[in-house]
Amino acid sequence: MKTIRFDIISIFPGMFDSPFRESLLSKAQDNGIVEIRTHDLREYTLDKHNRVDDTPYGGGVGMVMNIEPIDRALEAVKKDRPKAHSILLSPGGYRFDQKKAWELSRKDEIVLVCGRYEGVDERVSDLVDEELSIGDYVLNGGEVPAMVVVEAVARLVPGVVGDEQSLAEESFSGEMLEYPQYTRPREYKGRVVPEVLVSGDHKKIEAWKRQAALEKTAKYRPDLYRKLKSDGSE
């Protein structure tokens, strides 16, 4: 059985308790497919006040996280898992996407480092394998981005999501968004489910799904749609 372990380094390890104790991720941990450990960065400081940040060289606003506690925390985790793939969450990193999620889902051990304040000392990037951003916006810390990465990656590990066929049909599994989904009632306040979906004609349904996915992609993700056209897939 394939298993995956995540080690998360953060000054707010308590933030992960509830999100990882619900739903499929909780079940996956109970089944031993996914293991998640959090590490309090403050336990790795040598400073008697457990400080993990300091003022920036060259001036500027806010505080910057020191390299030393992060280095010590990474070393402690890597002592038992020397092959673990390490990631710093950072708005300046490579964009995390579904392709990256699939790539990471094939790893056995992943370490995630969460920044806070104005960010982390640039030299931390030498200590990790890569820096990942979850999108072009800035959050207060790397904890929510770490949750995003853990959930997106873990659900691709066999056995975490019950119906693995659903993974193959999802948005971004191919080059376009997923087709629109409907369930009961067939009519709600004048909004009717497309007739073809209740026709029982599977060929027609498949053709409708493809066309609807294409239209949705063109509307919401013109960048993906243009790529589709230029690749000649449509």
Ligand SMILES: C[S@@+](CC[C@H](N)C(=O)[O-])C[C@H]1O[C@@H](n2cnc3c(N)ncnc32)[C@H](O)[C@@H]1O
């Ligand atoms: C307030 S942010 C620092 C922003 C930094 N001053 C900048 O302009 O790039 C603090 C921490 O939150 C995390 N973070 C914020 N937005 C993120 C994003 N979009 N993706 C990944 N991590 C993010 C990072 O760990 C970052 O070090």
